[in-house]
Amino acid sequence: MSECCESIVSLFGTNVFNDVTMRERLPKNVYKEFKKTMAEARFLDSALADVVANAMKDWAIEKGATHFCHWFQPMTGLTAEKHDSFISPTAEGRTIMEFSGKELTQGEPDASSFPSGGLRATFEARGYTAWDCTSPAFIKETGKNITLYIPCAFCSYTAEALDKKTPLLKSMDALNVQATRVLKALGGTSKSVAATLGPEQEYFLIDKKLAEKRLDIMLTGRTLFGASSPRGQEMSDHYFGALHERVASYMHDLNVELWKLGVAAKTQHNEVSPAQYELAPVFATVNVATDHNQLVMETMQKVALRHNMVCLLNEKPFSGVNGSGKHNNWSMVTDDGVNLLEPGSTPHDNMVFLVMLCAVMRAVDKYSKLLRASVATAGNDHRLGAHEAPPAIVSIFLGDQLMDIIEQLASGGAKSSKAGGQLKLGVSTLPQLPKDSTDRNRTSPFAFTGNKFEFRMVGSSQSTAGPMFVLNTIVADTLKEIADELEKSTNVKTSVQKILQKIAKDHKKIVFNGDNYTEEWAKEAAKRGLPNIKSTVESIETITDAENVELFKTHKVLTKAELKARAEILLDAYSMTINIEARTAVSIAQRQIIPAAIEYSGILAKTIKNIGKAGVESGSQKNMLEKVCGLIDSLSNATECLKNAACQANSIDNTAKKAENYRDVVKPAMALVRKAADELETMVDAKIWPLPTYAELLFVK
Numbered sequence: 001m002s003e004c005c006e007s008i009v010s011l012f013g014t015n016v017f018n019d020v021t022m023r024e025r026l027p028k029n030v031y032k033e034f035k036k037t038m039a040e041a042r043f044l045d046s047a048l049a050d051v052v053a054n055a056m057k058d059w060a061i062e063k064g065a066t067h068f069c070h071w072f073q074p075m076t077g078l079t080a081e082k083h084d085s086f087i088s089p090t091a092e093g094r095t096i097m098e099f100s101g102k103e104l105t106q107g108e109p110d111a112s113s114f115p116s117g118g119l120r121a122t123f124e125a126r127g128y129t130a131w132d133c134t135s136p137a138f139i140k141e142t143g144k145n146i147t148l149y150i151p152c153a154f155c156s157y158t159a160e161a162l163d164k165k166t167p168l169l170k171s172m173d174a175l176n177v178q179a180t181r182v183l184k185a186l187g188g189t190s191k192s193v194a195a196t197l198g199p200e201q202e203y204f205l206i207d208k209k210l211a212e213k214r215l216d217i218m219l220t221g222r223t224l225f226g227a228s229s230p231r232g233q234e235m236s237d238h239y240f241g242a243l244h245e246r247v248a249s250y251m252h253d254l255n256v257e258l259w260k261l262g263v264a265a266k267t268q269h270n271e272v273s274p275a276q277y278e279l280a281p282v283f284a285t286v287n288v289a290t291d292h293n294q295l296v297m298e299t300m301q302k303v304a305l306r307h308n309m310v311c312l313l314n315e316k317p318f319s320g321v322n323g324s325g326k327h328n329n330w331s332m333v334t335d336d337g338v339n340l341l342e343p344g345s346t347p348h349d350n351m352v353f354l355v356m357l358c359a360v361m362r363a364v365d366k367y368s369k370l371l372r373a374s375v376a377t378a379g380n381d382h383r384l385g386a387h388e389a390p391p392a393i394v395s396i397f398l399g400d401q402l403m404d405i406i407e408q409l410a411s412g413g414a415k416s417s418k419a420g421g422q423l424k425l426g427v428s429t430l431p432q433l434p435k436d437s438t439d440r441n442r443t444s445p446f447a448f449t450g451n452k453f454e455f456r457m458v459g460s461s462q463s464t465a466g467p468m469f470v471l472n473t474i475v476a477d478t479l480k481e482i483a484d485e486l487e488k489s490t491n492v493k494t495s496v497q498k499i500l501q502k503i504a505k506d507h508k509k510i511v512f513n514g515d516n517y518t519e520e521w522a523k524e525a526a527k528r529g530l531p532n533i534k535s536t537v538e539s540i541e542t543i544t545d546a547e548n549v550e551l552f553k554t555h556k557v558l559t560k561a562e563l564k565a566r567a568e569i570l571l572d573a574y575s576m577t578i579n580i581e582a583r584t585a586v587s588i589a590q591r592q593i594i595p596a597a598i599e600y601s602g603i604l605a606k607t608i609k610n611i612g613k614a615g616v617e618s619g620s621q622k623n624m625l626e627k628v629c630g631l632i633d634s635l636s637n638a639t640e641c642l643k644n645a646a647c648q649a650n651s652i653d654n655t656a657k658k659a660e661n662y663r664d665v666v667k668p669a670m671a672l673v674r675k676a677a678d679e680l681e682t683m684v685d686a687k688i689w690p691l692p693t694y695a696e697l698l699f700v701k
Contacts, residue, residue: 008259015063015139016262017056025055038133041173049101056137057086057099060148063139067147068099070107070129072154073164074114075569077463079294080154082109083147104150105131111156115572117565119160126157132165135291138261142302151291160562164465167557168287171195171472174555178479179332179340182359185486186352186496190334195472197289198452199464200280201296202271202324204312205247207700210692211310215592216584220577221314221461222379224585225593225674227681228320229694233273241270244701247277250307254279257299263292272388273321274698283329286472290464293326297461313461316382318694323383324460330471331452332356342451347405351496354409358503359482360453361396361406363474364446365510367551368394369531369542371446372457374470376539376570378577380459385534390445390456392539393525393532395512397444403511409504412497443516473557480554536574537659543567571659575649578662578670582646585673589639592690593677594632600684601628628683635676642669 013020023031030051037044044052060068067083074080088098111120111127120127129152137150154163161167172195179193211217216224233239243251251268258265264282271278279300284292297313304311316323332340340356347353364371372394375384385391398406441447445457458467482499489495509528514521525532533539542548544560544567552558558566604625611618645666652658681689 011256012259012264013262015141015260017059017137018262019136021059022052022055025059026052034133044101044105044131044133046101049105051101053099053101053104056104056148057097060139061086061097064146065139065148067145068103069147069149070109070131070152071149072109072129072152073290073294073463073465074154074162075117075164075566076115076573077164077461077466079298080109080114081147081149082107083145107152109154111154111162114154114162115569116156116160116162117568117572119162119561119565120156127154127162128157129154132169132287134169134285135288136262140261160565161558164463164469165287165290167552167562168290168465168469168472170557171469171476171555172285172287174476174557175332175472175479178476178483179356181483182355182479182486183334183340183352185483185489185492186355187492188334188352190336190338192335193332193340194335195286195468196283196331196333196452197286197464197468198281198283198329199289199293199458200267200278200327200329201293201300202276202278202326202460203300204273204275204317204324205250205277205304205309206275206312206697208305208308208310210697210700213690213692214697215588216581217310217312217317219584220581221312222317223319223694223697224581224670225588225677225681225691226319226694226697227678229698231274231695231699232321236272238270238274238276239272243268243270246307246309246701250303250309251277251279253306254299254303257303258296261292261295261299263295265296271322271324273318276322276324283331286330286464286468290468293464315377315379315459315461318698320694321698322388325383325389325456326458326460326462326464328455328458328464328467328471329449329452330455330468332475339451341448341453343402347402351493354405354500355482355496357398357402357448358409358500358507359478360475361507361510362481362503363471363478364394364396365507366478367470367474367548368510369533369539369545370470370474370548370551371455371467372531372533373539373543374467375457375459375462376536377459377462378536378574378581379461380457381534381536383459384457390443391516391522391532392534393516393522393530394445394457394510395516395525395530396453396510397441397447397513398511399441399448399513402448403508403513406504406508406511409500410508412501441513441516444512445516469557473551473555476555477551535663537571537656537663540567540570540574540659541656543570568655571655575655575659575662578666579646579650582642582666582670585670586639586643586646588691589635589673589677593680594635594639596688596690597628597632597635597680597684600688601625601632603685603688604628624683628680631676631680631683635673635680638669638672638676642666642673645669 033048034052067085069081069083071079071081086097086099107129109127109129132151132153135151137148140147140149153166155166156162175195176193183190255265265279266282267280269278281292301311340352343353344350383389440449447454455467485499486492486495544564549560549563552563604621608618608621608625649658649661649666652661
């Protein structure tokens with residue numbers, strides 16, 4: 001092994017209190033009892049917690065840590081942390097470093113200032129954090145500050161979930177229970193099933209000096225103005241292209257930071273749009289993968305600043321080029337290492353695989369509106385269906401072989417005539433490659449890709465927790481239906497055949513293997529009765545449908561009050577996002593673009609006057625001045641209309657009506673402001689134009 005490889009191996013997980021570290025640091029009996037407690041999902045005994053906490057504290061202090069914090073994920077979609085030092089004063093006026101089991105397992109941050117959707121009033125401040133011991137603690141270095149981070153769930157004084165993690169953990173339990181029931185009914189011996197996730201993260205990198213000149217980027221994370229660059233992504237030369245040296249250096253430092261945190265960052269490459277990139281990790285359980293993805297996003301932005309760049313995670317930072325998503329690769333794995341979505345060489349003979357496949361099919365079809373709502377954000381509205389990402393119509397891609405099997409299941413059998421086989425490349429110097437049972441479909445919202453499903457609708461800035469707890473729960477629900485049938489059956493094989501046949505017949509309409517971008521598919525989807533919910537507001541309003549309330553109640557993931565609160569928070573977040581964008585657009589238009597355009601019109605007028613004195617015709621210049629002045633008037637009027645529209649929308653008390661007003665009135669008003677401003681950009685002298693252009697933002701490295 002080379003010295004470089006050895007350093008990476010020794011580096012990986014060095015800042016994580018992982019299983020290896022626990023085995024080294026804890027007494028054998030404590031380690032065994034702690035692992036048993038985790039496996040059985042029992043509450044951590046206080047005496048045991050004290051020993052673990054002391055070992056964790058000693059390890060952290062050796063790493064230079066002076067503080068610890070409970071790290072949780074409120075319903076902002078971001079993370080939150082409150083730091084406490086290990087210092088404990090003594091009676092002699094000195095101090096010792098202490099960390100108790102109670103401090104490890106429970107904290108009490110203020111719960112009144114986070115979004116709660118009505119679950120908490122301002123005067124009801126008490127909230128609790130509880131250690132999620134399934135996700136390892138870690139050390140984070142922020143400048144000179146070194147802190148021990150303890151992943152936690154966050155709930156209110158009255159036990160309502162106020163975070164993203166709690167429903168995710170509950171959904172994992174629900175999926176485990178129902179999948180294990182099904183496997184047991186099918187004769188399996190697995191004791192547990194875990195959902196796994198590998199989220200591919202897309203992002204943009206732009207020069208920091210340019211970003212600082214754009215108020216829209218600083219305040220909203222995306223550009224609200226910008227005429228198209230003469231060159232965009234049409235040459236397809238950036239995708240998988242050679243890494244620029246500055247970007248490659250950034251990626252190296254990013255990898256080092258992530259590897260120290262135990263995040264298995266594996267793949268990195270240029271994406272389709274100029275200045276766009278992607279990072280993909282190795283799979284982990286969905287809970288740990290979600291924690292890791294939060295660290296990935298935070299670390300991306302932190303490391304970018306070191307390289308005098310800014311990392312943009314908004315779904316649509318630039319108009320006219322591809323936006324960014326987060327492709328959630330999801331599967332289910334047993335405690336003995338079996339991937340339940342692995343078809344094998346003969347998927348038609350693989351009963352467990354077919355049951356799991358059909359369970360997912362039914363879940364996605366039955367709860368397609370809920371799955372759509374799980375990715376509904378203001379940023380994602382610009383991306384979904386924009387011929388660069390999956391449309392808002394939820395469908396499944398299975399590929400020819402599996403679709404052939406589904407068709408045969410629907411008619412009572414299951415034999416595939418479209419086996420994988422060998423892929424012949426037709427070049428004598430290249431070997432034959434094993435052919436997968438499916439092709440890949442980049443236009444599909446929910447694509448089967450060999451041994452997992454790729455949920456491609458998730459937005460790049462989103463926490464993966466929301467989409468994943470929805471997916472876990474809806475699949476748990478259909479597995480419960482199957483388990484209920486099989487457990488009362490006297491002939492399991494016959495019952496399985498009937499179940500698979502019914503699901504295949506009832507839900508094959510959700511499968512579409514073609515181009516999801518076409519108008520023909522939209523028409524076909526309507527004929528099939530598949531919902532096409534295009535806006536975030538419309539989508540969020542379906543969350544509290546009766547069937548969804550019953551779903552989360554049945555599987556003890558969310559109460560009705562918790563579900564309603566989440567819908568309220570999402571609608572409010574939509575309104576606040578559009579309001580900030582509208583106010584930012586007004587500020588830029590009034591204070592930067594209009595003054596620059598007026599200055600340019602003055603130069604034109606002076607030039608025309610001087611030309612006239614010389615006795616020369618100035619028809620072209622007069623036409624240009626007339627057009628610039630007309631656009632200034634249009635921009636000024638549109639800006640005033642936008643200001644009034646945003647003010648009016650913000651005064652509406654009803655959360656749903658406010659969001660609808662921002663969608664129907666404020667967003668169109670913003671579009672009119674942008675239209676006039678972007679046209680002015682194509683005319684005003686580049687030396688006068690106040691904003692860095694798309695060409696600069698996308699191509700300056």
